[in-house]
Amino acid sequence: MVDRTQLATWMAAAAEGDRTALDPLFAALWPIVCRYTARLLGDAALAEDAAQDALIALFGRLDRYDRERDALTWALAHATWAARTHRRRRQRRAEDTLAAAPEPTATPAIEDRELVRAAVATLAELAPRDVEIITASLVDDDELRATLAPATFRKRLERALARLRHAWRSRHGNA
């Protein structure tokens, strides 16, 4: 059970410059913040890092502690922020790992050829204007890409890809 009054007393003392309140304050907050970030992140190691970041931020801002507010809520607000930052960082790392992963080579060549043939056939159904814009999106130094404004290019590409998806589904279903 968390003694909120005691927590507020330690926090107020530390905010007033009393260094002796730091250790008991950390000892009281560490398990609470750890449990909280673990519940938010679902990963014990990541939760400990987030809890540490939260408490470092909290201790760095202790002189701004407002005694009118609940000490535990203030600490958990820091923990929420730190957990959110760590979650975003983890997501970004996962995306980078996916992007850096080598292209799968195990696909049989026949399957590849069939996929290419199906894609070309679907592309052939599209208007030349759509084919042109999709090709331009795959080639960096295309003339069309250079002549269009980026926003116009993006909008035309989105529309062309939507039509390509529609054409693919009508030929091959959701595969």
Next chain:
Amino acid sequence: METPDTVARAASARHAYERAHVVAGARGIAIAVAVYACAAALHEVDAAAQLAAGALAVTLAVLGWRGGAWRRGSLAGVLAGVPPLIAPSVVFVLAHGGHVAPCPACDGAPTLACLLTCFGTSAVVGLLVGHRASQDRAPRRFAIAALAAAALTGTLACATTGLGGALGIAIGLVAGGATGWVFADAGRSRA
């Protein structure tokens, strides 16, 4: 149970706390430099004023690092010390039809108007600081820090008016504190 990992994490949190206090101390030095620049622009700064500026920088750095009421009091003290630093020059300019020149107090001959301005302005600001000190969580620490910072800031102008200003602060603190306590007592008895 405390593991070495937890101890290391606690040390990091403590370092963050100390870092914030060191930054506050550095801010105190920056304030002292700004006040010194202001004094140098308005007055002829002699060796005594330079010594006072050094003492002010050290005082603001230590009180800023200490934190809490010490820091709050020192900042309030600087504010209380600014009027005796600026007001004599303003009064001199107004009294001489807009003619800007160093305050005559710097030549070792402070005028009565100069002294009265210093004393009056710092007493008024001191009243406000004293009132604020009486409402602070640690009034004694706040008042000591404010007195020290105000006296040193005021002394930057020149010794005579600076001490007059410091006396004004002392009177203001006592008067302001008394006023604050009277109001607080009245509020309590009404409740």
